[in-house]
Amino acid sequence: MKSDTNCLIAQSGGPTTVINASLAGVIKKALKEESIHRIYGAVHGIQGVIDDNLLDLTDIFENDDLKINQLKHTPAMFLGSCRYKLSDYAENISDYSIIFQTLKKYSVKYFLYIGGNDSMDTVLKLSAYGKTIHSDIKFIGIPKTIDNDLECIDHSPGFGSAAKYIAASTLEIAHDTYIYDMKSVTIIEIMGRNAGWLTGAAALARNEYSSAPHLIYLPEKPFSTGKFVADIKAQLKERKHVIVAVSEGVKDRAGSYISAESAKTDQFGHVMLSGTGKYLEGLVKHTIGCKVRSIELNVLQRCASHASSLTDIEEAFQLGQHGIKAALNGESGVMATLNRKDSHPYTVEYGTVPIEKVANIEKKVPLSWINEEGNDITDSFVEYALPLIEGEANVKYRNGVPEYFNVSHLVENITV
Amino acid sequence: MKSDTNCLIAQSGGPTTVINASLAGVIKKALKEESIHRIYGAVHGIQGVIDDNLLDLTDIFENDDLKINQLKHTPAMFLGSCRYKLSDYAENISDYSIIFQTLKKYSVKYFLYIGGNDSMDTVLKLSAYGKTIHSDIKFIGIPKTIDNDLECIDHSPGFGSAAKYIAASTLEIAHDTYIYDMKSVTIIEIMGRNAGWLTGAAALARNEYSSAPHLIYLPEKPFSTGKFVADIKAQLKERKHVIVAVSEGVKDRAGSYISAESAKTDQFGHVMLSGTGKYLEGLVKHTIGCKVRSIELNVLQRCASHASSLTDIEEAFQLGQHGIKAALNGESGVMATLNRKDSHPYTVEYGTVPIEKVANIEKKVPLSWINEEGNDITDSFVEYALPLIEGEANVKYRNGVPEYFNVSHLVENITV
Numbered sequence: 001m002k003s004d005t006n007c008l009i010a011q012s013g014g015p016t017t018v019i020n021a022s023l024a025g026v027i028k029k030a031l032k033e034e035s036i037h038r039i040y041g042a043v044h045g046i047q048g049v050i051d052d053n054l055l056d057l058t059d060i061f062e063n064d065d066l067k068i069n070q071l072k073h074t075p076a077m078f079l080g081s082c083r084y085k086l087s088d089y090a091e092n093i094s095d096y097s098i099i100f101q102t103l104k105k106y107s108v109k110y111f112l113y114i115g116g117n118d119s120m121d122t123v124l125k126l127s128a129y130g131k132t133i134h135s136d137i138k139f140i141g142i143p144k145t146i147d148n149d150l151e152c153i154d155h156s157p158g159f160g161s162a163a164k165y166i167a168a169s170t171l172e173i174a175h176d177t178y179i180y181d182m183k184s185v186t187i188i189e190i191m192g193r194n195a196g197w198l199t200g201a202a203a204l205a206r207n208e209y210s211s212a213p214h215l216i217y218l219p220e221k222p223f224s225t226g227k228f229v230a231d232i233k234a235q236l237k238e239r240k241h242v243i244v245a246v247s248e249g250v251k252d253r254a255g256s257y258i259s260a261e262s263a264k265t266d267q268f269g270h271v272m273l274s275g276t277g278k279y280l281e282g283l284v285k286h287t288i289g290c291k292v293r294s295i296e297l298n299v300l301q302r303c304a305s306h307a308s309s310l311t312d313i314e315e316a317f318q319l320g321q322h323g324i325k326a327a328l329n330g331e332s333g334v335m336a337t338l339n340r341k342d343s344h345p346y347t348v349e350y351g352t353v354p355i356e357k358v359a360n361i362e363k364k365v366p367l368s369w370i371n372e373e374g375n376d377i378t379d380s381f382v383e384y385a386l387p388l389i390e391g392e393a394n395v396k397y398r399n400g401v402p403e404y405f406n407v408s409h410l411v412e413n414i415t416v
Numbered sequence: 417m418k419s420d421t422n423c424l425i426a427q428s429g430g431p432t433t434v435i436n437a438s439l440a441g442v443i444k445k446a447l448k449e450e451s452i453h454r455i456y457g458a459v460h461g462i463q464g465v466i467d468d469n470l471l472d473l474t475d476i477f478e479n480d481d482l483k484i485n486q487l488k489h490t491p492a493m494f495l496g497s498c499r500y501k502l503s504d505y506a507e508n509i510s511d512y513s514i515i516f517q518t519l520k521k522y523s524v525k526y527f528l529y530i531g532g533n534d535s536m537d538t539v540l541k542l543s544a545y546g547k548t549i550h551s552d553i554k555f556i557g558i559p560k561t562i563d564n565d566l567e568c569i570d571h572s573p574g575f576g577s578a579a580k581y582i583a584a585s586t587l588e589i590a591h592d593t594y595i596y597d598m599k600s601v602t603i604i605e606i607m608g609r610n611a612g613w614l615t616g617a618a619a620l621a622r623n624e625y626s627s628a629p630h631l632i633y634l635p636e637k638p639f640s641t642g643k644f645v646a647d648i649k650a651q652l653k654e655r656k657h658v659i660v661a662v663s664e665g666v667k668d669r670a671g672s673y674i675s676a677e678s679a680k681t682d683q684f685g686h687v688m689l690s691g692t693g694k695y696l697e698g699l700v701k702h703t704i705g706c707k708v709r710s711i712e713l714n715v716l717q718r719c720a721s722h723a724s725s726l727t728d729i730e731e732a733f734q735l736g737q738h739g740i741k742a743a744l745n746g747e748s749g750v751m752a753t754l755n756r757k758d759s760h761p762y763t764v765e766y767g768t769v770p771i772e773k774v775a776n777i778e779k780k781v782p783l784s785w786i787n788e789e790g791n792d793i794t795d796s797f798v799e800y801a802l803p804l805i806e807g808e809a810n811v812k813y814r815n816g817v818p819e820y821f822n823v824s825h826l827v828e829n830i831t832v
């Protein structure tokens with residue numbers, strides 16, 4: 001006999017390929033629990049709670065493991081996202097009143113929020129406010145971000161899959177580059193405004209015949225265009241094809257983005273920022289003059305589910321399950337987390353961490369994992385990242401393309 | 417008892433993910449033939465023949481089906497490429513003398529060249545020159561190009577895999593886009609300077625919940641920026657998220673590339689061409705003002721072997737085998753080809769076509785396969801392209817990345 005207490009889950013922030021795996025973990029576990037009657041999903045994160053825009057996930061997924069499995073492999077967010085930042089309740093209580101009204105209306109006892117450090121701020125604020133009104137609702141954060149910049153967790157779900165895509169793509173770009181018998185420079189621009197985890201992951205492309213990327217620049221160390229040109233020139237003395245991985249967020253000593261130097265006025269008279277890769281492409285072209293190309297991996301590094309890491313998918317799923325477990329154990333104001341027990345063989349254990357230790361904090365690549373010259377990462381980085389990209393997602397295909405979960409509720413046409 | 421006549425194979429032009437599958441087909445078939453003693457591969461296309469830079473492929477692949485299979489799934493070109501255009505022999509005979517000397521030196525009776533319409537020009541010229549000197553060497557072309565612009569073949573090997581990558585990526589980008597509850601325009605720039613086959617293939621991303629791409633622009637029809645803005649505005653009345661597939665090669669009525677309009681002076685005072693996607697992104701930003709992003713699929717659409725079409729790989733392999741078969745049958749000055757016998761079920765037959773019908777000619781998308789408005793393709797295009805992306809490559813992974821064939825001979829370091 002199921003109880004009449006319910007759980008509510010939502011997703012927030014930027015996409016990864018495994019946020020839906022965490023959602024699938026929550027649903028799978030919650031469906032089995034006697035103490036949870038219905039599972040609601042808020043559409044577009046906390047905004048969906050404010051707007052009373054909920055889906056009944058029990059109806060969609062009950063007794064359907066095939067659907068749960070398909071959800072697990074679907075990119076981005078089945079429930080949609082938002083970038084809504086709650087004010088402090090001391091400053092503006094209205095959002096809080098509405099949210100807690102909705103939670104009461106749907107008899108929600110367990111509130112789970114999947115997101116990055118901004119989303120953990122929402123969990124922190126709701127759980128703090130809940131205490132002031134003696135609410136018994138449990139607020140749990142479930143981590144996700146391709147940027148891997150969450151504190152108090154060995155690595156963030158979403159990072160491993162993005163890292164795998166970046167490493168595989170870097171190797172494929174290297175094969176594409178090696179075929180011509182002429183000097184060339186290829187610059188791969190990778191996501192990460194402040195943390196260089198994803199850019200460092202390009203090093204996982206290296207193997208016994210290919211040392212690409214030959215240069216790696218992370219935002220953790222100041223970037224000098226003069227040093228960059230000197231590095232490229234030195235590399236071109238040693239090899240025909242130089243492949244560079246650079247973070248979109250590299251900055252000079254003064255903290256200005258390198259790409260800001262290339263601000264140009266477009267045909268409408270507006271200043272445009274071209275990307276870091278494009279800027280460096282121009283720099284190489286005009287200071288060195290060899291063949292040069294820049295490639296921006298763009299959103300595919302965060303949404304290419306067909307190339308996800310199986311390790312990442314499974315961990316994201318487990319973290320979702322662990323979130324429900326923690327809520328049922330009476331925890332609140334915590335984030336589900338994982339710690340690495342060992343790298344050989346790779347094993348992790350799951351737990352929770354107080355949310356205030358995670359919210360609004362960015363974890364960067366340790367400087368000791370970047371080489372002295374600031375143009376490569378060290379073996380410690382590789383040892384850390386390698387297990388996270390192991391294993392391949394078993395994505396089903398139909399009509400030659402991946403068969404993902406139907407998200408028609410997010411793409412409803414506007415009636416004119 | 418093997419004969420003492422040999423075969424020589426080379427690769428030329430731009431990369432695809434299945435050129436090595438054709439090479440694998442040649443090697444597999446040639447290894448079995450009594451009348452072929454050794455199989456040589458010229459490194460960097462016809463340049464490698466001129467430079468006497470050959471690899472003995474017999475040594476590498478004999479009795480090793482695992483290696484042949486790995487080669488079949490490796491992107492770009494195991495033998496390297498070149499962009500060398502032979503002069504007419506009437507104008508400059510020196511290259512021809514050197515090439516035929518090398519062929520004689522290595523007792524080459526069968527010459528196979530894998531490439532696109534430019535490379536078929538090389539086969540045409542060599543076979544014509546061979547006739548004038550009464551050479552008995554057989555010259556065979558094996559088709560490849562992601563652009564699908566070769567004549568006298570139902571479709572070019574390489575196209576199906578690029579099309580599959582484009583369709584899957586378009587669907588994944590759509591999932592990435594749908595999560596936010598705000599109007600947005602996403603512009604995907606796809607390869608193709610003159611032919612829109614690849615851009616049209618983005619339509620294969622459409623399914624029961626996602627009609628993206630909502631607008632498709634090919635270079636076959638003149639592009640008007642005014643019409644483009646009007647199209648986007650009309651779409652934004654009907655849906656929140658508008659996703660556009662546009663060929664890099666769209667041109668205005670006067671035949672000028674649209675991207676040329678965005679020529680800007682960079683920080684070095686040089687004029688830079690920004691891409692078509694970036695230009696249209698700026699156009700939407702300043703005429704409509706909603707959230708807008710452009711994504712250039714770049715070289716990954718031609719080198720992402722991890723996402724290749726199995727149909728494409730197998731056909732490329734068969735065409736390699738058929739090239740050897742044609743040579744042994746005494747054909748010369750021909751290209752191996754395939755014709756579609758049926759689309760339901762999809763079946764093809766292999767044959768040959770005189771090389772002069774293929775060399776230097778570009779096949780474009782029929783205008784009847786583009787809608788009246790010039791902003792979409794028709795069902796005939798989809799029916800044509802769908803079977804070509806069916807099936808998934810079985811790529812092996814090691815350390816989390818695809819395990820491709822060692823190409824160290826192409827990446828040798830330069831000794832300082």
